[in-house]
Each structure stands twice: as C-alpha cells, then as structure tokens.
Amino acid sequence: MAEKITPREIDYSQWYIDIVLNAKLADYSPVKGSMVIRPRGYAIWEKIRDEFDRRFKETGHENAYFPLLIPMSFLKKEAEHVEGFAPELAVVTHGGGEELEEPYCIRPTSETIIWAMYRNWIQSWRDLPLLINQWANVMRWEKRTRLFLRTSEFLWQEGHTAHETEKEAREETLRILEIYRDVVERCLAVPVVAGMKSESEKFAGAVETYTIEAMMQDKKALQAGTSHFLGQNFARAFDVQFQNRQGQLDYVWATSWGVSTRLIGAVIMTHSDDKGLVLPPTLSPEDAVIIPIYRNDSKAAVIAYAKKLEADLKTAGFKVVLDIDDSSSPGWKFTEWELRGTPVRIEIGPRDIKSNQIVMVRRDTGEKLTALSTEAASKLKELHNLIQSSLFERAQSFREKNTEPISDLGGLIEFFGTETAGTEGAPGGFAEALWCGSAACEASIKEKTKATIRCLPLGKQDHIEGTCAICGDPAKYQAIFARNY
Amino acid sequence: MAEKITPREIDYSQWYIDIVLNAKLADYSPVKGSMVIRPRGYAIWEKIRDEFDRRFKETGHENAYFPLLIPMSFLKKEAEHVEGFAPELAVVTHGGGEELEEPYCIRPTSETIIWAMYRNWIQSWRDLPLLINQWANVMRWEKRTRLFLRTSEFLWQEGHTAHETEKEAREETLRILEIYRDVVERCLAVPVVAGMKSESEKFAGAVETYTIEAMMQDKKALQAGTSHFLGQNFARAFDVQFQNRQGQLDYVWATSWGVSTRLIGAVIMTHSDDKGLVLPPTLSPEDAVIIPIYRNDSKAAVIAYAKKLEADLKTAGFKVVLDIDDSSSPGWKFTEWELRGTPVRIEIGPRDIKSNQIVMVRRDTGEKLTALSTEAASKLKELHNLIQSSLFERAQSFREKNTEPISDLGGLIEFFGTETAGTEGAPGGFAEALWCGSAACEASIKEKTKATIRCLPLGKQDHIEGTCAICGDPAKYQAIFARNY
Numbered sequence: 001m002a003e004k005i006t007p008r009e010i011d012y013s014q015w016y017i018d019i020v021l022n023a024k025l026a027d028y029s030p031v032k033g034s035m036v037i038r039p040r041g042y043a044i045w046e047k048i049r050d051e052f053d054r055r056f057k058e059t060g061h062e063n064a065y066f067p068l069l070i071p072m073s074f075l076k077k078e079a080e081h082v083e084g085f086a087p088e089l090a091v092v093t094h095g096g097g098e099e100l101e102e103p104y105c106i107r108p109t110s111e112t113i114i115w116a117m118y119r120n121w122i123q124s125w126r127d128l129p130l131l132i133n134q135w136a137n138v139m140r141w142e143k144r145t146r147l148f149l150r151t152s153e154f155l156w157q158e159g160h161t162a163h164e165t166e167k168e169a170r171e172e173t174l175r176i177l178e179i180y181r182d183v184v185e186r187c188l189a190v191p192v193v194a195g196m197k198s199e200s201e202k203f204a205g206a207v208e209t210y211t212i213e214a215m216m217q218d219k220k221a222l223q224a225g226t227s228h229f230l231g232q233n234f235a236r237a238f239d240v241q242f243q244n245r246q247g248q249l250d251y252v253w254a255t256s257w258g259v260s261t262r263l264i265g266a267v268i269m270t271h272s273d274d275k276g277l278v279l280p281p282t283l284s285p286e287d288a289v290i291i292p293i294y295r296n297d298s299k300a301a302v303i304a305y306a307k308k309l310e311a312d313l314k315t316a317g318f319k320v321v322l323d324i325d326d327s328s329s330p331g332w333k334f335t336e337w338e339l340r341g342t343p344v345r346i347e348i349g350p351r352d353i354k355s356n357q358i359v360m361v362r363r364d365t366g367e368k369l370t371a372l373s374t375e376a377a378s379k380l381k382e383l384h385n386l387i388q389s390s391l392f393e394r395a396q397s398f399r400e401k402n403t404e405p406i407s408d409l410g411g412l413i414e415f416f417g418t419e420t421a422g423t424e425g426a427p428g429g430f431a432e433a434l435w436c437g438s439a440a441c442e443a444s445i446k447e448k449t450k451a452t453i454r455c456l457p458l459g460k461q462d463h464i465e466g467t468c469a470i471c472g473d474p475a476k477y478q479a480i481f482a483r484n485y
Numbered sequence: 486m487a488e489k490i491t492p493r494e495i496d497y498s499q500w501y502i503d504i505v506l507n508a509k510l511a512d513y514s515p516v517k518g519s520m521v522i523r524p525r526g527y528a529i530w531e532k533i534r535d536e537f538d539r540r541f542k543e544t545g546h547e548n549a550y551f552p553l554l555i556p557m558s559f560l561k562k563e564a565e566h567v568e569g570f571a572p573e574l575a576v577v578t579h580g581g582g583e584e585l586e587e588p589y590c591i592r593p594t595s596e597t598i599i600w601a602m603y604r605n606w607i608q609s610w611r612d613l614p615l616l617i618n619q620w621a622n623v624m625r626w627e628k629r630t631r632l633f634l635r636t637s638e639f640l641w642q643e644g645h646t647a648h649e650t651e652k653e654a655r656e657e658t659l660r661i662l663e664i665y666r667d668v669v670e671r672c673l674a675v676p677v678v679a680g681m682k683s684e685s686e687k688f689a690g691a692v693e694t695y696t697i698e699a700m701m702q703d704k705k706a707l708q709a710g711t712s713h714f715l716g717q718n719f720a721r722a723f724d725v726q727f728q729n730r731q732g733q734l735d736y737v738w739a740t741s742w743g744v745s746t747r748l749i750g751a752v753i754m755t756h757s758d759d760k761g762l763v764l765p766p767t768l769s770p771e772d773a774v775i776i777p778i779y780r781n782d783s784k785a786a787v788i789a790y791a792k793k794l795e796a797d798l799k800t801a802g803f804k805v806v807l808d809i810d811d812s813s814s815p816g817w818k819f820t821e822w823e824l825r826g827t828p829v830r831i832e833i834g835p836r837d838i839k840s841n842q843i844v845m846v847r848r849d850t851g852e853k854l855t856a857l858s859t860e861a862a863s864k865l866k867e868l869h870n871l872i873q874s875s876l877f878e879r880a881q882s883f884r885e886k887n888t889e890p891i892s893d894l895g896g897l898i899e900f901f902g903t904e905t906a907g908t909e910g911a912p913g914g915f916a917e918a919l920w921c922g923s924a925a926c927e928a929s930i931k932e933k934t935k936a937t938i939r940c941l942p943l944g945k946q947d948h949i950e951g952t953c954a955i956c957g958d959p960a961k962y963q964a965i966f967a968r969n970y
Binding site: 034035038042043065067069071093106132136137141 | 512514515516518519520521522523524526527528530531547548549550551552553554555556559571572573574575576577578579580581582589591598601602605606617621622624626627628637638640
C-alpha cells in the first residue's frame with residue numbers, strides 16, 4: 001500500500017492528495033469545485049464539531065438555522081461586504097419552474113440574512129447579548145480547488161453575536177479566538193499563532209479580523225480560524241437599533257467568527273508522513289486496531305485472545321477495531337491501518353498468549369512496546385496522551401525551527417527565496433519582521449516573494465521600536481510574513 | 486400571555502402558527518418559502534437528530550457529506566425521479582460571475598449525486614453493504630408554506646444504502662422504518678401507523694415506499710418519515726454494477742430513507758394546547774423551571790432555597806432554569822413557561838422553606854404535587870416518565886377514538902363530510918377501509934372528500950376478504966384513508 005503515497009520530498013501537493021484519497025477522507029465529485037466528504041473524513045469532522053460546539057454552549061451560545069438563499073439586494077447593503085464576496089457567488093435565478101423576480105445567491109456567509117432577522121428580534125438592551133451560532137454549508141465559487149483546503153462548497157460554523165457595547169463585542173471577538181486556539185492546539189494538536197489581520201487581509205465588512213495561523217510541513221501558513229469585530233457596520237446596514245440602558249436608541253455592536261472543514265486539511269498536513277495519515281488520538285474514529293498474527297494451528301487461540309482484549313478495551317470505553325479479515329496478511333493490514341492514521345496498533349501472536357502480553361505500536365513514531373494484557377486499557381490511555389502531546393510538540397518545534405526574525409528587505413527575499421517562490425517545498429517559513437503599516441509595503445513584498453502578512457501577533461505589539469523591514473520607515477507593528485494556503 | 490395563542494376551536498391553523506412564533510421555535514424569513522429555525526426550535530431538532538443518529542450508528546451506518554448542487558443531467562437519468570422533482574427545483578445558472586455551461590439544481594434529495602459516487606466506490610460484493618447517511622439541507626420550491634411542515638428549504642437526514650441482494654435491501658428498508666417508529670413513538674411520544682404507500686403516493690423512483698403516519702389534533706394525517714426500497718432503479722440509471730459472490734456482474738440493490746424538521750411540526754400539533762407548546766420531556770431544552778415566589782421580606786431566603794434546589798438538580802444531571810427576573814411577576818412567568826412547553830414547573834414560596842417542600846406542576850395536565858425538597862430529583866425523574874408515557878397514551882387514544890372501520894362509499898363520504906372537506910377542524914380521522922388497488926378509486930375518493938390513502942398498514946394485508954369500499958370490486962388491501970398535511 002505504501003506506494004500509493006507520493007513522498008513529501010518528491011511532490012508535497014500530490015502527497016497531500018494521495019493521503020486524502022487513499023485514507024478515504026474525501027473524494028472528487030462530478031460537481032465542479034465541490035468535494036464529497038467520505039465517512040472517515042466526516043467522522044473526524046464530527047469530532048472537531050463536537051469539541052467546538054460544547055465550548056460554544058458552555059459560553060452561552062445557542063445554535064440556530066438561517067436560510068441557505070440570500071436575496072442579492074441584502075448583500076449589497078454593506079458596501080465592503082458585497083465587494084468582497086460578489087466575485088465568488090453562486091446565483092439562483094429560477095425556482096419552481098419560473099424565473100425569480102429577484103435572484104438569490106447561495107450564502108457565502110450569513111451576516112446579511114442574520115442581521116435582517118436581528119432587526120426583528122432586538123428592541124431593547126434586555127434582548128442583548130444575542131449569541132447565536134450556525135452549523136451550515138456555504139458556497140464560494142472557486143476555479144482552482146484543493147480537497148478540504150479550498151472548495152466551492154464547504155461545511156463550517158458561523159457565529160453571529162449582537163452586543164450592547166463596543167467593549168462587550170471586542171471581548172467576545174477575543175473570547176472566541178481563544179476557544180479556537182484552545183481546540184486547535186489541544187484537540188487537533190496543531191500549534192497556532194494568534195493575531196490580528198492587516199487591513200488588506202481582513203474580512204469584507206469587519207472593523208478588525210483576528211486569526212489563528214498554523215505552519216504546515218511545507219512551511220506555508222494556513223489560516224485555521226477567524227474572529228471578526230464588526231463594529232456597528234451591519235447594524236447600520238440593516239438598521240438594527242436598540243433602546244440602551246439610558247433609554248436612547250443606539251446601533252448594536254457585532255461580531256462574527258468561523259472555522260470550517262479546512263481544519264481537516266490542517267490536521268492532515270501538520271501530522272501525516274510518507275506512510276499516510278497521522279491523526280491525534282482525540283480525532284481518530286477508532287482508538288486502536290488489534291491485528292492478530294497466527295498460523296493455522298494457532299488461529300483459534302489467538303483470535304479468542306484478541307476477542308477477549310477487544311471486549312476488555314470496549315468495556316474500558318475505547319473504540320477498537322479487531323481486524324480478522326482472512327483475505328489479507330498481517331503485513332498488508334499494518335500498512336493499511338498506518339495509511340488510515342489509527343494512533344495505536346496492537347499486535348497479538350501465539351507467543352504473546354503464553355506470556356500474557358500484547359505489543360503496542362505507535363503510529364506517529366513507529367515505536368513498539370510490550371505490555372501485560374491486563375494493563376492494556378491503562379497503557380492505551382497513557383499512549384494516547386503521549387501521542388497527543390508529542391504530535392503537538394513536534395509541530396511546535398518544527399514551526400520554531402522555521403521561524404526567523406528578519407530586519408530588512410534583503411533578508412526577507414533571501415528567506416523566502418525568489419527563484420522557487422510559490423512552489424511547494426520552497427524555502428521559507430514564518431518571518432518575524434517589523435512593518436510600518438502601509439499597504440504598499442504589503443503589496444511590494446507579496447509581489448517579490450508571494451509572502452503576505454499572516455497576522456500581527458497578539459501580545460507583541462507594545463513598545464514597537466525600529467524600522468519597517470520593507471521600506472525603512474518607522475515601524476508600527478510586529479508582523480509575521482509567510483506564504484500561505 | 487395566554488391571549489397570544491388563538492384557541493384551537495377558533496382557528497386550528499392560526500393556533501399552530503401562534504405557538505411556533507410565540508414559543509420562538511421559528512420565524513418567517515425574507516426569503517420566500519424559507520423559515521428561520523430559532524434557538525429553541527433548533528435545540529429540539531438537535532435532540533431529535535441525536536436520537537436518530539445514535540440508532541443509525543448502532544445499526545452500522547456512517548455519516549458523510551455530498552455536494553449541495555446536482556447537475557441537471559443527473560436528475561434526468563431516472564425517468565420517474567426527474568418527473569417527480571422537476572417542478573420543485575431551484576436552479577443555479579451563474580457561478581463566479583459567469584453563466585454555467587450546465588445548470589445545477591439545489592438538491593431536492595441526493596439519490597442521483599450519491600449513486601454517481603457509488604459507481605466509483607462499489608466494485609465487488611466485498612464493498613457491500615454500503616450504509617451511508619447524510620444530515621443536510623434540501624430544497625423543494627413551495628408556493629404555499631407552513632412553518633416546519635412545508636417550507637422550500639428544510640433540514641433532514643437522508644440514508645442511502647447499497648446491498649448485494651434484494652432480500653437485504655428489503656430488510657434494510659423495514660429496519661429503518663422500525664427505527665423511525667421507535668424514535669417517533671418513544672422520544673417524540675407521537676403514535677404512528679406503519680405501512681406501505683400506494684403506487685400513486687410512493688417516492689419518485691422507488692419500487693415501494695414505506696411510511697409512518699401520525700394523526701394530528703385536527704384529525705388530519707401527517708407523514709412523519711419514509712423508507713424506500715429502490716430496487717435496482719438507481720443502480721441501472723447510474724450503471725452501478727458489482728461482482729457478486731458467484732463472480733458475475735449484477736446491479737446493486739438500494740434503499741433510501743428520510744425524516745426532516747417536519748417532525749417538530751408533528752410534535753407541536755400532537756401535544757400542544759391552548760396555553761401553548763407542550764413538549765415530551767425527552768425533547769425539552771430544559772427539564773424544569775424553578776420559579777421563586779416571595780415578598781420583599783422573604784426574598785433572600787426563598788432565592789437561597791431556590792438556588793440550593795437548582796444546584797441539587799443540576800448535580801443530579803437535570804437541566805433546570807431558575808427564573809429570578811425581578812421585572813416579571815410569578816403569574817406572568819407561569820404563563821410564559823407554559824407557552825414555551827417546559828414539562829415541569831417548580832414553585833417555591835416562603836412556606837415551602839419551613840416545611841422543606843417544593844410544589845411541582847405538570848405542564849401537560851396542570852396537576853400539582855408537593856414533594857420534599859430532598860426528593861426533588863427522584864420526583865422529577867418520575868414525573869418525566871409519567872408525562873412522557875401519558876402524552877403518548879393520550880395521543881394514542883385520540884387516534885383510536887377517531888379511527889373507524891368503514892365499508893362503503895356512503896360511509897366514507899359521511900365520515901369525511903363533504904361540506905367542510907379540506908377545512909381545519911373538519912370531521913374525519915382515519916378511515917379503515919378495504920381497497921381494490923386501483924388508482925381510479927383513489928382519485929375518486931380524493932375528489933369527493935380530499936382524503937387519500939395514507940398507507941396500507943403492515944401486518945394487516947393477509948387474507949383480505951371483502952369488497953373495495955369505493956367501487957365494490959374484490960378488495961386486495963386494507964387501507965387507511967385520511968386528509969393530510
């Protein structure tokens with residue numbers, strides 16, 4: 001099976017596609033730009049979804065569902081918003097056999113339809129805060145697609161909150177960013193840098209956009225989630241005013257925020273290797289696979305022993321698969337389950353029965369250990385914790401190794417390497433550099449290196465001293481530059 | 486608050502809308518034919534979804550996600566299918582600023598796109614059965630809509646399975662019907678009749694459609710879920726062949742099945758009363774509401790006592806709300822929580838503290854009982870069980886009372902009443918009558934009474950003797966006739 005996966009060194013992009021297709025996470029569809037999320041991919045999405053959903057609910061958010069279709073006129077009410085999304089829209093012109101009076105677009109995001117409803121639901125400060133989240137499909141027309149990372153249709157959650165004051169809305173924006181960081185780092189084991197987007201990279205219609213950015217194994221950045229402070233932009237566009245505690249009419253303050261099935265792409269690209277998918281235990285559809293190894297004369301005993309182990313582990317709350325398909329050899333099964341990303345393989349042979357042992361193999365490192373079968377559950381738990389933290393640490397050291405402070409334009413160009421700019425496996429990483437704040441400098445470095453400002457990291461923007469790495473003018477921000485997905 | 490709800494006797498249809506809007510389950514949207522599911526409605530949907538999802542997974546089904554858009558040419562591959570759905574399609578003609586070469590429709594159901602994928606995934610009997618379910622939004626253009634019951638866009642699950650043999654596919658069809666019956670009767674407390682659809686009422690593209698049918702309080706039937714045996718129709722349309730165990734190529738056997746957010750409408754219409762929503766405890770977002778009753782001098786003590794009770798019940802695993810909003814009176818709160826459908830109200834006053842008691846009030850009957858506060862958790866559990874079974878039993882006796890065996894045309898016309906045919910609150914119910922099997926008889930009775938064959942009940946089709954109630958020819962089936970939603 002191993003030959004199904006193109007090695008990273010040969011073609012990073014093909015390596016990624018090979019893993020997605022061969023681990024049966026997703027498939028291409030006959031609908032241009034759209035993918036099919038297969039059961040294994042969807043099971044991972046369900047786990048990611050549940051982790052976020054629990055935290056959203058713990059912080060007072062409720063789920064709801066808004067229409068898929070949005071009248072085109074709504075989108076136009078917020079000038080920046082429509083400008084940002086118009087080129088990506090799918091448009092419904094006919095319904096029920098007739099041409100529609102006004103065309104609808106399929107939601108690229110739901111601010112406009114949701115704020116049209118909030119207008120009816122919010123009258124007084126007593127109706128605030130309104131903390132609503134939606135799990136839904138959205139559509140942004142794409143010419144060039146990449147499974148999970150960039151498709152016309154994708155699944156996501158979008159939170160849309162309404163607040164009495166600017167302060168509360170700003171707090172909410174950062175509260176959500178922290179939930180995003182927590183889930184992505186703890187459950188997905190993907191380390192991220194949290195920061196603010198520059199003006200040119202922010203959400204169309206936002207006052208400020210916050211982001212978490214991860215580094216993939218090709219050293220490119222992947223935006224893993226964004227949280228927007230919308231100010232009063234959408235409240236003004238949809239005329240959503242409320243009576244405040246002082247009895248005056250005021251526009252409502254807003255946030256919106258989202259993470260999507262793109263996160264599955266982040267997980268794959270961060271942890272996997274040339275044998276296939278590597279999953280953090282929190283996200284794996286199964287906790288372990290048991291593979292019995294026997295000759296004909298030992299078959300019955302080994303399978304009985306394996307079934308006993310399977311039952312014990314299930315009783316202890318683990319989801320385990322016992323692979324007793326006689327049509328494949330143990331070796332074939334090893335590679336197959338490695339390809340699928342199952343965190344732990346348990347091997348059982350005739351000799352293990354005598355010594356009352358099992359052999360456990362870590363997917364991430366290939367490390368083997370022997371344990372007493374009576375300790376199987378506690379050892380598996382231990383291994384899971386170890387794999388989870390070790391995946392995170394490995395990704396974090398990779399990022400640290402590929403992050404460099406750079407002070408001038410020559411350094412940036414050298415770091416990103418002009419010759420191979422934009423190709424996979426190119427040099428690069430995260431460049432930490434001072435920036436004057438001008439869009440011209442952003443455009444200039446993008447043109448030269450294809451790198452953009454991924455974020456202005458939180459907690460690093462005080463007492464900025466020095467000059468912009470690009471133009472040499474006095475710097476205002478500490479920025480991270482990288483090429484990105 | 487009570488005056489917000491139009492009584493059933495005055496206008497059944499308005500009563501239903503009043504409950505949906507005032508209990509904040511859903512709202513009208515500016516998108517013609519589409520509704521907004523508000524947090525309380527969505528919380529009920531999440532509970533319904535989780536109940537089904539658990540059972541689907543226990544029976545070996547996996548979730549996946551297929552594209553929202555379907556090429557129009559796919560729909561046309563199965564002749565009956567396109568004929569059934571063509572009039573209801575929403576059509577996307579433009580994407581990314583350009584007119585599309587081939588228009589897409591928004592899925593009205595996903596058989597066609599899914600079977601186009603199954604073609605790639607199924608080669609041999611080893612790939613079968615393929616048991617996939619999808620939770621998704623679908624769109625069927627509607628002119629006249631009714632919140633939850635009939636909207637252009639709705640949420641549902643659609644299962645699509647592929648099997649080696651006709652026998653297995655038929656077993657799957659009925660296995661799912663039984664899961665539907667179980668969840669709808671046990672969790673939604675809505676009694677149903679399970680049966681087969683007549684030829685004229687079956688799903689477009691199915692060989693046979695099975696259904697569960699419930700009776701609403703206006704005696705009309707509501708189709709609560711359907712499970713289709715598709716034969717080899719879609720396998721032939723999409724050329725999905727597999728190598729069977731004998732080494733020969735054969736077309737795959739199929740089923741599909743779905744339940745939708747319409748079930749929320751069924752719950753509302755089955756249990757609610759003129760005070761508002763009545764929810765079975767399994768579906769209520771909160772298990773109980775605690776309402777403290779005090780004067781100024783007793784406020785501190787009563788609230789402390791209420792908070793202690795709230796904490797005790799939460800520890801015991803209940804979701805309770807303590808309503809201490811000082812701006813409303815206890816009486817106002819009583820009506821408000823009755824409107825919302827919370828199954829149990831707990832009242833606490835100064836005298837209760839002294840006697841270490843609480844007063845518990847059932848939403849469904851208004852019955853009050855006094856319990857020691859130390860027994861609160863066990864009494865609440867007991868009350869929940871009682872309410873759950875009593876709602877089911879009440880609905881079942883209502884249905885039995887309004888079900889009549891009828892033997893001839895005059896009897897059917899009398900039963901359904903021609904004069905008020907089709908209006909709310911009209912006479913009628915479920916008429917059990919013999920039927921010859923001809924479409925002409927179905928059409929004739931529909932024209933005369935607006936009643937249709939809801940189903941041919943399972944377990945009642947053996948040894949049919951007698952004559953068709955409509956034409957007098959020898960009967961083939963025992964049928965249930967009713968007007969329906």
